[in-house]
Amino acid sequence: xxxxxTIAGLGPGSPDQITPAVKQAxxxxxxxxxxxxxxxxxxxxxxxxxxxxxNRVEADRARxxxxxxxxGRRVLVVSSGDPGVFAMAAAVYEVLETDLxxxxxxxxxxxxxxxxxxxxxxxxxxPLGHDFCVINLSDNLKPWALIEQRxxxxxxxxxxxxxxxxxxxxRPEGFEKTLQILKSYSDGDRPVIFARAVSTSDERTMIVxxxxxxxxMADMQTVVLVGSSQTRTLSHKGDVLxxxxxxxxx
Amino acid sequence: xxxxxTIAGLGPGSPDQITPAVKQAxxxxxxxxxxxxxxxxxxxxxxxxxxxxxNRVEADRARxxxxxxxxGRRVLVVSSGDPGVFAMAAAVYEVLETDLxxxxxxxxxxxxxxxxxxxxxxxxxxPLGHDFCVINLSDNLKPWALIEQRxxxxxxxxxxxxxxxxxxxxRPEGFEKTLQILKSYSDGDRPVIFARAVSTSDERTMIVxxxxxxxxMADMQTVVLVGSSQTRTLSHKGDVLxxxxxxxxx
Numbered sequence: 001x002x003x004x005x006t007i008a009g010l011g012p013g014s015p016d017q018i019t020p021a022v023k024q025a026x027x028x029x030x031x032x033x034x035x036x037x038x039x040x041x042x043x044x045x046x047x048x049x050x051x052x053x054x055n056r057v058e059a060d061r062a063r064x065x066x067x068x069x070x071x072g073r074r075v076l077v078v079s080s081g082d083p084g085v086f087a088m089a090a091a092v093y094e095v096l097e098t099d100l101x102x103x104x105x106x107x108x109x110x111x112x113x114x115x116x117x118x119x120x121x122x123x124x125x126x127p128l129g130h131d132f133c134v135i136n137l138s139d140n141l142k143p144w145a146l147i148e149q150r151x152x153x154x155x156x157x158x159x160x161x162x163x164x165x166x167x168x169x170x171r172p173e174g175f176e177k178t179l180q181i182l183k184s185y186s187d188g189d190r191p192v193i194f195a196r197a198v199s200t201s202d203e204r205t206m207i208v209x210x211x212x213x214x215x216x217m218a219d220m221q222t223v224v225l226v227g228s229s230q231t232r233t234l235s236h237k238g239d240v241l242x243x244x245x246x247x248x249x250x
Numbered sequence: 251x252x253x254x255x256t257i258a259g260l261g262p263g264s265p266d267q268i269t270p271a272v273k274q275a276x277x278x279x280x281x282x283x284x285x286x287x288x289x290x291x292x293x294x295x296x297x298x299x300x301x302x303x304x305n306r307v308e309a310d311r312a313r314x315x316x317x318x319x320x321x322g323r324r325v326l327v328v329s330s331g332d333p334g335v336f337a338m339a340a341a342v343y344e345v346l347e348t349d350l351x352x353x354x355x356x357x358x359x360x361x362x363x364x365x366x367x368x369x370x371x372x373x374x375x376x377p378l379g380h381d382f383c384v385i386n387l388s389d390n391l392k393p394w395a396l397i398e399q400r401x402x403x404x405x406x407x408x409x410x411x412x413x414x415x416x417x418x419x420x421r422p423e424g425f426e427k428t429l430q431i432l433k434s435y436s437d438g439d440r441p442v443i444f445a446r447a448v449s450t451s452d453e454r455t456m457i458v459x460x461x462x463x464x465x466x467m468a469d470m471q472t473v474v475l476v477g478s479s480q481t482r483t484l485s486h487k488g489d490v491l492x493x494x495x496x497x498x499x500x
Contacts (some may be wrong), residue, residue, distance in 0.1 A: 093375055156403050234347050
C-alpha cells in the first residue's frame with residue numbers, strides 16, 4: 001500500500017492565517033515531518049507521529065518523508081509560510097529526482113500558505129503593490145557573488161525587494177554588504193521594513209528610511225522589505241505605513 | 251461614529267484557500283466593495299450590502315469604501331489572491347494619501363491571501379523555490395519600455411519570474427513581445443507554466459518548454475511562471491512537474 005506526501009505551508013505564525021486546506025491535511029496526517037519550530041506548531045494527538053528535525057537537513061528530511069509515504073503513511077511535511085518559497089517543496093523534488101523509481105507511486109501534493117513577505121507587507125501597508133523581486137540572502141546554497149549581482153540588477157530594474165534569511169549569527173556580514181549596496185544606489189529616504197514573527201505574540205515590525213537601516217535590525221526570523229524609488233510612506237492613526245503606487249508615469 | 255476598513259485577499263478561488271482571518275472579516279462586514287467577480291464570491295446575507303464595480307475603477311472604489319468606513323460602516327474591500335500584490339491595498343493607500351484628514355479616524359487593516367503565483371507554483375511543483383521576480387505585464391499603469399527593461403534585467407539576474415495580467419484582448423501584443431525577449435536570452439528548454447483559475451472548477455494548468463510557448467496560451471485570468479536557467483522538469487505519476495533547486499553551485 002502506498003501512502004501520500006503533502007507539503008504544506010503553515011503561514012506566518014497565527015492559526016488564523018492557516019488555510020482550511022492545510023488544516024484538513026494536518027487532521028488527515030499520520031506523520032508530520034519538518035524543522036523543529038514548525039513541527040512544534042502542530043497539536044499532538046494519538047496516532048499522529050511527530051518527526052521534528054534540525055535546520056539544514058532538508059534532504060534527509062525529504063527522503064524520510066518520501067520513504068514513509070512509500071510505506072503507506074499519510075505524511076505531512078510542514079514549512080513556515082509557503083512551502084514553495086525557500087522552503088521544503090523544492091527540497092522534496094530535488095530528492096525525488098534522485099530516485100524517481102523508488103517513490104514512483106507516492107502521491108505528492110503541495111498546499112500553499114501565506115509566505116512571510118505577504119504577511120509583512122499587509123502589516124505595514126502595501127509596499128509590494130508594484131513589481132518586486134524576492135531574494136534569499138543566505139549564501140549557504142549559492143555564492144555570495146550571485147547575490148550581489150542580483151542586488152545590482154534589481155536596483156537597476158527599480159524593483160521593490162523582499163529578503164528572506166537576511167542575517168544569521170554565523171554570517172552577519174552579508175546583510176551589512178546588502179545595505180551598503182542599497183545605499184550606494186538610492187537616496188536614503190527609501191523605506192526599509194523589518195518584520196519579525198508577524199501575526200505572533202513576538203511580532204516586531206519597524207519602518208526606517210534606508211539611511212537609518214542598520215544590520216542588527218534583522219535576524220534569521222526577520223523578513224526585510226525594501227521599497228522601490230516609487231515607494232511612499234505616510235502617517236495614519238499614529239502608524240507609519242509604506243505603499244508602492246500601482247502607476248509609474250511614462 | 252467611525253467604522254473600519256479591511257482589505258482582504260480571497261485567495262485563488264477555492265473556499266479552502268481562504269484564511270480564517272479573512273472569513274471572520276467577511277462575517278463581521280456590513281459592506282463589501284470590489285470588482286464584480288470577486289464580490290460575487292461573497293455569500294449574500296441580510297444586513298450585508300454588496301457593492302460590486304467594474305474593472306479599472308479602483309480609485310473610485312477605494313474612495314467609496316473609505317467614505318463608508320468614515321460614516322461608521324464595517325467595510326470589506328475584497329481582492330482575489332492577496333490584496334497587496336497588484337490589487338486593492340495600494341489603491342486604497344493612494345486614495346488615502348490624497349486626503350489624510352478626511353479619513354484620519356478610519357481603522358485600516360490588510361489581511362493577506364494566497365496570491366495566484368503561490369497557488370500556481372504549488373500545483374506544478376516548486377518553480378519559485380529559488381530567487382524570483384514578480385512583474386505585472388499590463389501597461390495600463392506604466393510604460394511598456396519599463397516592462398521591457400525589467401525583463402532584460404531579470405533575465406540577466408537569472409530570476410525565475412511570475413507574470414500577472416499577461417494578456418488582455420485590448421493589448422495582446424505585450425505578451426508576444428515578452429516571449430520574444432525570453433526566447434532571445436535563453437535556451438528553449440526553460441519551462442513556462444500557464445496557470446488559469448487554479449483551485450477552481452475552471453482550473454487549467456500547462457507546462458511547456460519556452461520554445462513551444464505561444465501568446466494565446468495566456469489571458470488576463472492566467473498567471474505565467476517562467477523558470478530560471480536552473481529550473482528542472484520531471485515526470486511523476488503521469489504529470490510534468492517543475493521545480494527550481496535551492497542550490498546554485500559557485
